Amino acid sequence: MGLYVFCFIAGVIIFGLVKMILPPWNFPRNIPTIPFYVTFLATVWDVDQEDIFNMYLRGPLEKHGAVKLYFGSRWNIVVSRPELLAQVFKDEDTFAKSGNHIKIPYGVIAAYTGENVISAHGSIWRSFRKAMTPGLQFFDHSPMIKNANIFCSLIFKQLTTFEMSSIDSSNSPLNEKENLDPAFPPTGIVTMPELIQRLSLANISEVALGFDVGTLTKDNSEIHLKLKIVKSNIFKSLYLNFPMLDLLPIPSRQRARRYVEEFRRCLMDAVRSNLVDNYNFEQTSFASSDLIRSFHREEISEKQLIDNIVIVMVAGHENPQLLLTTCFYLFAKHKKWQELVRAEVLDHDVEKLGELPLLNSFIFECVRLYPPLSQIINRCTTKKCVLGTDVILPKNVYVGYNVISTGRYRAAWGDTAEKFRPERWGASIDDIMNEWRHRKNTCAMSAFHGGRRACLGEKLALMEVRIAMAAVLKRFEWTLAPDWVDKVTPAGPLCPAGLKLSFTELISRD
Numbered sequence: 285m286g287l288y289v290f291c292f293i294a295g296v297i298i299f300g301l302v303k304m305i306l307p308p309w310n311f312p313r314n315i316p317t318i319p320f321y322v323t324f325l326a327t328v329w330d331v332d333q334e335d336i337f338n339m340y341l342r343g344p345l346e347k348h349g350a351v352k353l354y355f356g357s358r359w360n361i362v363v364s365r366p367e368l369l370a371q372v373f374k375d376e377d378t379f380a381k382s383g384n385h386i387k388i389p390y391g392v393i394a395a396y397t398g399e400n401v402i403s404a405h406g407s408i409w410r411s412f413r414k415a416m417t418p419g420l421q422f423f424d425h426s427p428m429i430k431n432a433n434i435f436c437s438l439i440f441k442q443l444t445t446f447e448m449s450s451i452d453s454s455n456s457p458l459n460e461k462e463n464l465d466p467a468f469p470p471t472g473i474v475t476m477p478e479l480i481q482r483l484s485l486a487n488i489s490e491v492a493l494g495f496d497v498g499t500l501t502k503d504n505s506e507i508h509l510k511l512k513i514v515k516s517n518i519f520k521s522l523y524l525n526f527p528m529l530d531l532l533p534i535p536s537r538q539r540a541r542r543y544v545e546e547f548r549r550c551l552m553d554a555v556r557s558n559l560v561d562n563y564n565f566e567q568t569s570f571a572s573s574d575l576i577r578s579f580h581r582e583e584i585s586e587k588q589l590i591d592n593i594v595i596v597m598v599a600g601h602e603n604p605q606l607l608l609t610t611c612f613y614l615f616a617k618h619k620k621w622q623e624l625v626r627a628e629v630l631d632h633d634v635e636k637l638g639e640l641p642l643l644n645s646f647i648f649e650c651v652r653l654y655p656p657l658s659q660i661i662n663r664c665t666t667k668k669c670v671l672g673t674d675v676i677l678p679k680n681v682y683v684g685y686n687v688i689s690t691g692r693y694r695a696a697w698g699d700t701a702e703k704f705r706p707e708r709w710g711a712s713i714d715d716i717m718n719e720w721r722h723r724k725n726t727c728a729m730s731a732f733h734g735g736r737r738a739c740l741g742e743k744l745a746l747m748e749v750r751i752a753m754a755a756v757l758k759r760f761e762w763t764l765a766p767d768w769v770d771k772v773t774p775a776g777p778l779c780p781a782g783l784k785l786s787f788t789e790l791i792s793r794d
């Protein structure tokens with residue numbers, strides 16, 4: 285009996301390992317297989333997404349345009365060649381969206397975002413998209429201007445705190461008055477992730493949800509604290525790669541699930557008290573008001589209302605947060621560009637930022653090289669089909685796209701694809717915007733998706749980044765902090781990891 289049990293358990297383990305090591309038999313043979321262990325390298329070694337991309341993905345993706353990749357407890361097809369992406373984006377019926385709520389309904393990440401406009405398919409998606417489009421396309425950006433100024437004050441506060449703490453007046457040869465000479469430009473190191481997150485949360489909540497969650501004005505806004513805990517638990521490469529572990533009674537994962545519930549409850553309490561209880565949603569045109577009206581008309585359920593409010597907050601703050609982080613990083617690395625763009629924004633007010641060639645080409649180049657969502661696998665084939673001309677995919681296979689690879693694809697971007705060259709976008713704003721649209725239409729720029737499922741928040745995000753970067757450029761100059769290790773996040777959303785910068789204020793304090 286003991287031997288049978290042993291053989292059974294050994295059999296299950298061997299079967300599980302074989303399923304993990306080898307792609308299913310019916311997967312296409314004419315595209316490469318990325319070794320299964322690549323997916324959890326970052327869990328074991330100190331490597332980041334760029335290292336993994338350069339070591340294992342770049343070559344095969346560049347050559348074949350699609351690969352077989354183990355991720356999220358299953359084998360997937362990941363595409364990067366623009367023409368293949370165009371096919372996947374266009375043929376929604378064959379490559380149907382299938383988000384985490386369907387793919388891994390048991391996962392903590394599925395409990396976080398639920399069934400929302402990004403992950404839904406067909407008529408359900410259409411009802412979500414219809415409700416959210418007006419509020420995300422036409423919005424008042426004045427809160428972004430106010431928030432960018434508060435953000436600058438918070439940087440300044442950290443500089444002055446830094447200065448005070450680094451002054452030991454008892455040993456200083458200067459007296460305290462000289463040390464605090466207002467003409468002396470405040471300088472100091474600032475750790476960016478938390479500050480940028482507070483800014484992007486404040487922006488999305490005021491612009492799309494219609495109320496201020498206090499993330500910039502209070503040091504410890506409840507929503508910010510709850511979200512911070514959720515994020516530190518969600519983006520762990522072990523659980524991103526093996527979400528099936530969420531089925532086990534692991535105490536830390538049960539805690540993560542509780543944190544997710546608390547964040548969602550806290551957000552919905554704020555929505556209720558700011559928009560519902562005072563009937564504010566009836567007179568306003570925020571994305572959230574439209575969603576609440578849609579719920580009242582019984583077009584969406586209460587769970588779908590909550591899932592979509594959550595996704596506005598989550599996608600709406602996180603993606604701009606990542607892009608802002610990358611912009612700060614690349615400005616620090618390319619001082620020439622920092623000076624050029626500063627000179628450009630100093631001469632223009634906020635309303636003109638969308639027309640500035642240097643600022644906009646700089647931002648587009650950041651998006652190209654460091655797309656905030658570096659890889660997305662959330663489509664599933666609804667039938668047997670041919671990808672491109674000869675890659676035969678079976679039914680029920682997950683298909684995704686590797687955005688880093690497309691943005692650095694030499695056949696589309698030339699030999700300098702790897703290099704940071706904002707000038708590649710063009711010299712005049714018309715050329716730059718035309719190039720941006722052309723690259724999106726041909727899927728060589730897939731950071732905001734494209735076609736019918738194109739990101740609804742692109743306009744909002746770009747506006748937010750322009751406003752924030754212009755405000756900071758006008759007031760400070762910055763470099764990378766000397767002790768910061770130059771690397772990007774190991775898995776999940778892509779941006780420089782734990783970015784630290786050394787700021788100096790440009791404007792005198794009086």
Ligand code: HEM
Nearest residue numbers: 401402596600603604607656731732733737739740741745
């Ligand atoms: C730099 C910032 C942003 C980037 C790079 C970005 C990227 C993307 C991408 C790649 C998708 C498609 C996802 C997929 O394939 O499943 C998407 C969809 C979407 N994004 Fe964004 N996003 C950004 C900012 C925002 C903001 C600020 C919002 C505001 C709430 C937003 C709302 C949406 C929505 C609603 C969709 C779903 C569109 C649909 O399927 O109909 N995004 N975004």
